Amino acid sequence: MSSPVLDLFSSFVFIDRTSAQPIYLQVSQQMINAIQRGYLLVGTKLPGTRALSEVLGVHRKTVIAIYDELEAQGWVEVRPNKGTFVINQSHQVKIDKPYEKLVSLAKYPVCTGFTFRQSTILDNPFEFSNNHLAFNDGQPDIRLTQMQNLSRWYSASMKRKHNLKRLTGYNMEGSEYFREQLSNYLNFSRGLHISKNNLLITRSVEMSLYIISQILLSKGDQVLVGDLSMFSANMVFQKMGAKVSTIPVDESGIDVDYIRARFKPGEVRLVHVTPHHHYPTTVTLSAQKRIALLQLAQEYGFIIVEDDYDYDFQYDQTAVMPLASGDIDGMVVYVGSFGKSLAPAFRKGFVVAPDNLIVEMRKYLGIIDRQGDVIMEQALGEMIEEGEIHRHLKKSMKIYRERRDLFCEILEKRFNDIVKFQKPSGGLALWTTWDKRLSLFKLANLCKKENLFIPKNLLYQNNTISGMRIGFGHLSQPEMEEALEILRRGMVKIT
The missing domain is CATH 3.90.1150.10 (Aspartate Aminotransferase, domain 1)
Structure with missing residues (x-):
């Protein structure tokens, strides 16, 4: 004659014999789960090893291993000549009749038991399909990426002893070597005049914009973007509570005169631009408008966040330099992505800004990405120094x-x-x-x-x-x- 406890076991224990996980661990984890949820109460005497082995359809030695595991973790106590008893319950739930309304422990709660703020602004705007x-x-086309070369550089970086030592330490500034190489690369390719101290290395452009908004924006600040603009950046600004307004865009980029005509000095906090190839229209901000925007930023006191999302892909002989290359007043924060022509895992976001802002941004990076990816950064730095990035591009x-x-x-x-x-x-x-x-x-x-x-x-x-x-x-x-x-x-x- 079966007991209520034995019937309970058959309700919440599910054994997957195809799993690589040992059966005794499967069952012991589910029993711990039952104790936590209050289905096995403190003081409950567990079935004998022979009885439970018959119910579960396992060998008696497996049940002994289950009880040994539970005892080792402090969930049960084996009392000589009396049996095995539940002695611990991390989250006690008072259930007078725990057997009447038993919910399968294989299911996880669909909703929380508490309220929290939900954001419609950050809803994922991207769609996916199985179409061919x-x-x-x-x-870019990931098929053009030479994966063997990339893996070779990464593997070599992993094997170097001085790199392995860095894995055990913590440096929220990332790889100093990579920052040195990247600063050289940006100075050469984009006409900048920076050092490693002017660089913040992030996981993506979106992470860069998030950190920037945390430091530079407050609720109610006026942010200006193109009439058609980069939606991911707008989402970040709106989440900070900024007031996002649009600027007209024509065949030569955003209308700088519109800012002067509609706003007064001090009213605008930040202007987000994609001057090299305006998103989504791909038009290039003219030289005259670049000069005017830099002058207006200094006069009005607003920040220019220059998002140079695809600078590396230029087909004409004459390259247009970023706004940051002509900034002498420290009004431009330059954001970009390094390695966009490589596989996604090898890409890095970066921010270029004056030293004092970079110091503050590293504090935020230390919270959201404390560990970083030193080995990957080291490999990318070596690829820059050896010319591999240039050849691939x-x-x-x-x-x-x-x-x-x-x-x-x-x-x-x-x-x-x-x-x-x-x-x-x-x-x-x-x-x-x-x-x-x-x-x-x-x-x-x-x-x-x-x-x-x-x-x-x-x-x-x-x-x-x-x-x-x-x-x-x-x-x-x-x-x-x-x-x-x-x-x-x-x-x-x-x-």
């Missing part, structure tokens, strides 16, 4: 330039009447404008049925604009032709 083809907002740029030209050629042939665009001087995406009578969202739904996914964050359509940002860098020639043919067929169906 997809457009994105301008991401040079090879990749040739392919991306060819893809840009082919993408534009196909668009001109197949979409001439409806789609308009300007061939970008750099970056991995095109900005296309469409006939306003055509529904881009309906077009995206039609394409998805034909195995081409167009996420909503690429579509910009309202009463005044009808545009789509289309990345080409991740597509091979056959993929590009197939994707654009699906797009053309969808367009024909709805026109």
Whole structure:
């Protein structure tokens, strides 16, 4: 005749005989779970080893091992000639009849038992699909990454004794060697004049913007962004409670005169710009507007956050230098991503700013990313010093330039009447404008049925604009032709 305790065991113990985890550990963990939830109360006498082995269908020695494990962890006490008793309960729950409403312990609570603040601002704007083809907002092709070379550099960095010693220590400034190499790289490629002390190394551009907003923004501060702008940055600013307003954007970038006409000195706290290739339209901020924006920042006292998300991808012979290269008043905070042409795991975000701001930012980095990734940074530093980054980028740029030209050629042939665009001087995406009578969202739904996914964050359509940002860098020639043919067929169906 079975006892209530034995019946209880058969209700909450589930053994997975295909699991690599030993059965005695599976059962002991589930019993601890039962004690924590109040199904096995303090003082409960557990079944004998023979009886429990029959109920669970395991060998008696397995049950002995279960009880030994529970005793070793302090959950039960074996009393000679009396039996095994539960002696500890980390979270006591008073249940008069614990057997009547037994919930399967294999399930975890769906909701918390407490309230908390929930953010709609930070809802994930990205969509995913299992379609064979997809457009994105301008991401590189990971297939061009020489994974063997990357793994070789990383493996070599792991084996160096002086690097292994760094793993046991803590330095919230990261790898000093990498900061030295990166500062040299940025000075050479972008006309900056910085040292390692002007660099903060982060995991991503988004982390950089989050730290910047924590230090530089307060609730109610006025932040200006382009009329069409980078949504991820806007999310960070809005989460801080800033008032985000837009500035008109034309073929030469943001309208700097608009700021002077609409605002007074001291009213604007921060202006976020993507001057090299404005997001999403890819236009370049003109030299005249760059000078005017720097002068206005000094006059009005606002901060310029320059987000240079794709500086490395330039196809013209003459490169446009960042705003930060001409900043002499310390008004520009320069944000970027290093290694975007590499595999995602090898990329690093960085911030360039005057020394005193970097010191404060490192305090915040020490909280949210205390350990960092010293080995990866060391490997990247060596790749810079040995010229590996330069060689890889040079090879990749040739392919991306060819893809840009082919993408534009196909668009001109197949979409001439409806789609308009300007061939970008750099970056991995095109900005296309469409006939306003055509529904881009309906077009995206039609394409998805034909195995081409167009996420909503690429579509910009309202009463005044009808545009789509289309990345080409991740597509091979056959993929590009197939994707654009699906797009053309969808367009024909709805026109």
